[in-house]
Amino acid sequence: MKNITPFAQLFLRLALGIGFILPVMDRFGWLGAPGAPNVGWGNWATFVDYTNSLMPYLGLSAANVMAILATAGEIVFAILLIVGYKIRLASIGSFLLTLIFALSMLFFAGYRAPFNYSVFVVSASSLLLASISDYKWSIEKKRL
Template identity: 80%
Template sequence: MKNTPHFAQLFLRLALGIGFILPVMDRFGWLGAPGSPTVGWGSWSIFVDYTNSLMPYLSRALANVMGIIATAGELIFGILLIIGYKIKLAAIGSFLLTLAFALSMFIFANYRAPFNYSVFVVSASSLVLATLPGYKWSVDGIK
């Protein structure tokens, strides 16, 4: 049982990291075409439409910029969490990114959307990960 906390943080890092990278792949159509059974967007254009629906106060061009920023953040945070490098910083960034996403969903989609997709859970999980005292089985844990 002494390795249980270490396993839990590793599992959390991998779950969050993969959970960030898969949607990025989906936006570029790498997981299938739009409308395929396991595809959320399937194209960048459909993703920007969704981003614009969560930020209706922005033009489509600015929604595209925000989509690029969010996608870059998700990709960077995902990779850092998986390899275990700068975990605390990546976890704080992913907390802030997913909190902003959850609040936008709550306000502009409907109050259930961030709960249906567990976005608040992902945000809280990132915050918990940021507060852990150490990260064994990571690049950060190498001494």
């Protein structure tokens, strides 16, 4: 295990990317209906309600806008991380998005929620990925 950094960063990129894609698929109902096993939301309306519970100071229409922005961010970050393009930028965006999510959970869902779902770990992992200087096995590396 002389130098595991290239494998570790690839593994982290894939884990983060897939970790963003699966919840997006869930909120679009592609993983099953609400209440089905291993389904968190099952449809967009349930996800917007959850978003509103984490941002109770916003109205439902503003929560819908925030849900759209979060989902768009997750889709973009997932694709960029998985294919290995603009990794540092995607990692910083992922860090900021998940930090906001974690803090919202902390204040409005209880202190255990962001830790039960490891949201602070995802946020810190994204920040760590942004600090790596060389992204082996990426489109960025191939372009040089």
